[in-house]
Amino acid sequence: MTDQRRPAPRVAVTRVLPDATMRRLSELFDARLPADDRPMTRDELSRAMADCDVLVPTVTDQIDADLIAAAGPALKLIANFGAGVNHIDLHAARARGVIVTNTPGVLTEDTADMAMALILAVPRRLAEGEKLVRSGQWTGWSPGGMLGHRIGGKKLGIVGMGRIGQAVARRARAFGLSIHYHNRHRLPLVLEAELGAAWHPNLDGMLAEIDILSIHTPRNPDSENLLDARRLALLRPHVFLINTSRGGIVDEDALTDALEQGRLAGAGLDVWRHEPEIDPRLLALPNVVMTPHMGSATYEGRVATGEKVILNIRMWADGHRPPDQVLEGWA
Structure with missing residues (x-):
């Protein structure tokens, strides 16, 4: 009998996340994880977006209209690691049919x-x-x-x-x-x-x-x-x-x-x-x-954020609306 299961989505992660999150991403998806913890350059970000189904960015990644327009056709979900999404052009994402999620409440x-x-x-x-x-x-x-x-x-x-x-x-x-x-x-x-x-x-x-x-x-x-x-x-x-x-x-x-x-x-x-x-x-x-942007910097908060990212990806991959989808008029 032919295996009808869909291939695991290709998930590009831009920063080093908590160990538990990285491990679970690797177990569940075709995860492309960063080798070191530094912000991606614009070229690196563009290459990642050209060859993934899901992008997992953080506040250090400026996802503007030009990057979204140049993204590969497979990119359908930006699962942000964090609650704020002012670094993502929501209008451009919506125009390209890309869903954006965040992680509200945990921080x-x-x-x-x-x-x-x-x-x-x-x-x-x-x-x-x-x-x-x-x-x-x-x-x-x-x-x-x-x-x-x-x-x-x-x-x-x-x-x-x-x-x-x-x-x-x-x-x-x-x-x-x-x-x-x-x-x-x-x-x-x-x-x-x-x-x-x-x-x-x-x-x-x-x-x-x-x-x-x-x-x-x-x-x-x-x-x-x-x-x-x-x-x-x-x-x-x-x-x-x-x-x-x-x-x-x-x-x-x-x-x-x-x-x-x-x-x-x-x-x-x-x-x-x-x-x-x-x-x-x-x-x-x-x-x-x-202080160095450390308001949300707790072990517990980072792990909970990662769990929300994974849940949003899993729900999307299963064909459901992610629970934390961000609408364009988010505020």
Whole structure:
């Protein structure tokens, strides 16, 4: 009897993923795995897309319209390793009949933990204190040494009240912060009550009232430079800005100017417009806590992300709609 089973899909993986994910990809599919963990060049990415059924990219891969147009006819699924898809041209993918999936939900708690850590670290000057101790120049406790600001009783403004924004709100309430948020759509009243959150339909109005600002909106055409020079000027000089979402939502030049000129008290940044390049002016500022895009960097989160990627590929290969298909209007 002839074996009627379809051949395993050819799956091109652009970065080294957790061992368990790589092993399972190899067991289930005709997986083409990278030899080392570095971002693919554009030519390498183009060659991979020319000879695969499924591409598994990460945030370091810019999948633009030209790459999608030049892809081989077999490419039918881009199974992104990660929740954000602003690095993939969804319109071009849809025009070519290529399904795009992501991995929502699995990194919510990890990213919220990082945001809360920065909300604590920047006002309390934790990074400055750590550097002082390591420098050997600390002379001991004094009443005026390393004074920061308490966060209890302050107003936290959240831009983007999706899964991560809500998780941050729950953490922040436990530290005595009052929660304010701006979102495209208002949350159900029962959820607002649970979070103790006040909705601001006008972003500008919220910015003028808060003490700490935390960014949790996806990066898309509507949110590009959402916090530009004009809006940053609405923040009062004692405000701290936290961004664990995506670089490009905050105008980095305008933010750096505001920090240098004392028009903002400090910032906690885990994401950057031109990663891994960072403006030297930001590097020189003591009141900026900087982390290397590690908001989702937990063993548990990475493994869970890989499991979602594999599930999306398996469902597609079996002829079903993947559970995490991203629509063009995703936000």
